[in-house]
Amino acid sequence: MPIRYDARTYALRAAKGYVSLASVAGRLKVPFALDPHTQGILGQAVGFDSADMIHRKGRFWLHIVVTIPDVEFQPSGDVVGVDMGLSRPAVCSHNRFFGKRRWKEIERRYFRLRRSLQRKGTRSAKRHLRKLAGKVNRFRRDCDHVLSRRIVDSVQPGTVIVVENLVDIRTRTKQRGRESRRRLHSWSFARLRSFLAYKAAAKGCKVVGVDPRHTSQMCSRCGHVHRRNRRSQSRFLCRACGFELNADLNAARNIARKYLASGGMPAAGGPLSTGLACQPAQAG
Ligand SMILES: [Zn+2]
Numbered sequence: 001m002p003i004r005y006d007a008r009t010y011a012l013r014a015a016k017g018y019v020s021l022a023s024v025a026g027r028l029k030v031p032f033a034l035d036p037h038t039q040g041i042l043g044q045a046v047g048f049d050s051a052d053m054i055h056r057k058g059r060f061w062l063h064i065v066v067t068i069p070d071v072e073f074q075p076s077g078d079v080v081g082v083d084m085g086l087s088r089p090a091v092c093s094h095n096r097f098f099g100k101r102r103w104k105e106i107e108r109r110y111f112r113l114r115r116s117l118q119r120k121g122t123r124s125a126k127r128h129l130r131k132l133a134g135k136v137n138r139f140r141r142d143c144d145h146v147l148s149r150r151i152v153d154s155v156q157p158g159t160v161i162v163v164e165n166l167v168d169i170r171t172r173t174k175q176r177g178r179e180s181r182r183r184l185h186s187w188s189f190a191r192l193r194s195f196l197a198y199k200a201a202a203k204g205c206k207v208v209g210v211d212p213r214h215t216s217q218m219c220s221r222c223g224h225v226h227r228r229n230r231r232s233q234s235r236f237l238c239r240a241c242g243f244e245l246n247a248d249l250n251a252a253r254n255i256a257r258k259y260l261a262s263g264g265m266p267a268a269g270g271p272l273s274t275g276l277a278c279q280p281a282q283a284g
Contacts, residue, residue: 042139
């Protein structure tokens with residue numbers, strides 16, 4: 001279990017390279033190391049909140065909650081669609097692929113292990129299950145941080161980042177292939193989106209959602225929709241115009257296009273809002 005500190009029990013002296021922590025033996029001055037990215041964030045921080053001390057694999061980590069001012073969103077006209085892909089965890093309409101293929105393999109391995117532990121049902125199996133749940137959760141969280149960071153780093157300030165509103169996708173049973181395709185990463189979607197939203201806001205970008213229907217079956221060149229346009233998990237081939245593309249990239253382009261078609265022109269004070277409040281979808 002992490003130890004929680006607050007403003008009275010810890011004080012960060014980033015410039016001097018140590019943190020002062022209250023302990024049963026009085027105040028401790030603990031030196032720490034920072035990576036350049038964290039250093040940058042601390043430099044912008046205008047407020048410090050609670051901090052959690054975590055011990056993991058022989059190292060101590062201090063997770064600090066800081067407040068950094070958002071950069072005002074000034075639309076540049078750039079719109080980037082993000083598809084939570086099959087071939088890669090995230091594929092963006094500006095031709096960038098993020099995340100590692102092996103993440104999904106790790107996820108499948110966890111899934112199989114969990115299932116076999118559940119079948120056993122013994123007390124020690126239950127203990128293992130609890131440990132495993134914590135491990136899986138940390139792994140997913142790390143993936144979400146990496147993905148959202150990479151995506152935001154790849155765009156310029158003023159960009160609208162468009163994602164699918166996937167909250168209700170699981171209630172739909174029709175699109176079977178897509179349904180199972182989603183299952184592997186549906187776990188992370190709300191969290192990934194919230195990570196994306198605050199990282200985007202700190203860079204002067206914003207995140208909006210669109211209706212996910214047909215994004216994987218529509219041709220991003222001619223707009224033709226057909227179930228068999230998507231030939232396989234990785235290949236899109238349009239039956240009407242012959243356009244061929246990586247299937248996730250085609251979907252990402254459709255996601256960006258939907259936002260533009262919905263009239264969500266990236267104007268200040270436009271109809272679409274940032275953050276987790278999803279805008280219900282106007283199909284384009
Ligand atoms: Zn086409």
